[in-house]
Amino acid sequence: MNKLLIFLLLSTTYIFSNINAVVSIVPEQTFLKAIGGEKVNITLMVQAGDSPHTYEPKPSQMLSVSKADLYLAIDVEFEQVWLPKFENLNSKMVVADVAKGVKKIAMSHENEAHTVHDAHEGQDPHIWTSPANVKTIAQNIYKVLVKVDKDNEDYYHHNLDAFLTQVEDTDIQIKETLSTLKGSRTFMVFHPSWGYFAKAYGLRQIAVEVEGKSPKPRELVQLIKEAKKEKVTAIFTQPEFSDASAKILAKELHIPVIKVSPLAPNWSQNLINIAKAIAGQK
Ligand code: ZN
Numbered sequence: 001m002n003k004l005l006i007f008l009l010l011s012t013t014y015i016f017s018n019i020n021a022v023v024s025i026v027p028e029q030t031f032l033k034a035i036g037g038e039k040v041n042i043t044l045m046v047q048a049g050d051s052p053h054t055y056e057p058k059p060s061q062m063l064s065v066s067k068a069d070l071y072l073a074i075d076v077e078f079e080q081v082w083l084p085k086f087e088n089l090n091s092k093m094v095v096a097d098v099a100k101g102v103k104k105i106a107m108s109h110e111n112e113a114h115t116v117h118d119a120h121e122g123q124d125p126h127i128w129t130s131p132a133n134v135k136t137i138a139q140n141i142y143k144v145l146v147k148v149d150k151d152n153e154d155y156y157h158h159n160l161d162a163f164l165t166q167v168e169d170t171d172i173q174i175k176e177t178l179s180t181l182k183g184s185r186t187f188m189v190f191h192p193s194w195g196y197f198a199k200a201y202g203l204r205q206i207a208v209e210v211e212g213k214s215p216k217p218r219e220l221v222q223l224i225k226e227a228k229k230e231k232v233t234a235i236f237t238q239p240e241f242s243d244a245s246a247k248i249l250a251k252e253l254h255i256p257v258i259k260v261s262p263l264a265p266n267w268s269q270n271l272i273n274i275a276k277a278i279a280g281q282k
Contacts, residue, residue: 019149021070022061022086024079025052026263027128028072028098028137034163035141039152043068045078048263051240052076052125053212068093070148072141075099076125096144098137102127105195129262129271130196131171138163170268174201177275184231187278188223190246191238193262197271203278206232214245224252234277236260 019036022043023029029044036042043064046052055078057065065071065086071093073079087095104123127133142160146153178201185203187194192207206226210219227249235250237243238261250257258277264270 019070019145020064020068021072022065022068023072024074024076025128026265027134027267028074028141030265030267031098031128031134031138031141031163032072034166035138035156035159036145037155037159039149039155040145046076046263048261049239052078052263054078057082062089065093066090070144071095072098072144074125074127074137094144094148096140098140098144099127100140101136102133105199107192107195124192124195126193126262127196128267129194130200131167131174131271132200133196134167134267135164138167166268170271173272174275177272177279177281178203180281181279183233183280185278186230186232188227188232188235188246188249190236190243191241193238194236194274197274201275204230206230208235208246208249209241214242220245220248223249227253227255233280234258236274236277238262 018038019040020043021032021036021040022045023032024045026044026046026048029042032040032042043061045057045061046055053076066089068090069092071083071086073083073095075097083095087093104127107122107124128137138160142156145156149156186206187198187203188206188208190208192205192209194205197203198205206223208215208223210216215223232253232255234255235246235253235257237246237257237259239259240261240263243257243259246257260270260274260277262270
């Protein structure tokens, strides 16, 4: 190879040396894209339709981890087992906890024996369902990007500001939507993913699943009673879990089943949509 060609190859590598980052879940990918923009290549661990509670990485993803500069952890269940393995595999990789500074709430114990998330003593891991938490997550992402790539600090800061404005707009739209709510502020969900959302907007979620499983007939009867008492107007399910028991409940209560995933890529619109569904708007 001649010298000029070597020079060209090296300089291209230099100019286009993006940060190779790995994230656990789709919402992190959305936030990292917004702040890291074109400077970051992202590998996503938990793919659409998979559950972060039970996930196991594929060999191709382990290969990405072995070459990554950065891992953005968000304290979801599979990280407890896998993050130490990732760190062993790639000791040079910077590992950041983007959940840092987020005040965790207790997992919804509407059903007494709900222990699916109890690896963290019953803390709710679905922190990204509240705009206030997402602001903290965004700041954390910004800080670690600057740590890894100081040269592009201004670029990341500009993106951060734009993203924070978007998060605030989302919050305002949700508040406006819910201000029209005249009926019950209680909604049912199969998997209790919306605890932070409920808390932020004075709502209440009742979980259908019990200990991570579909309820038994006796438990279903209890749930129907409670839903009637609370005048629940909709049941939310997510594609990552079976909706068979939610369908039974919905039929019994004459209310719709609405499929909405807290792991959807369009974070902002997704939250606005669930607010609309709770408010009974289309
Ligand atoms: Zn979950």
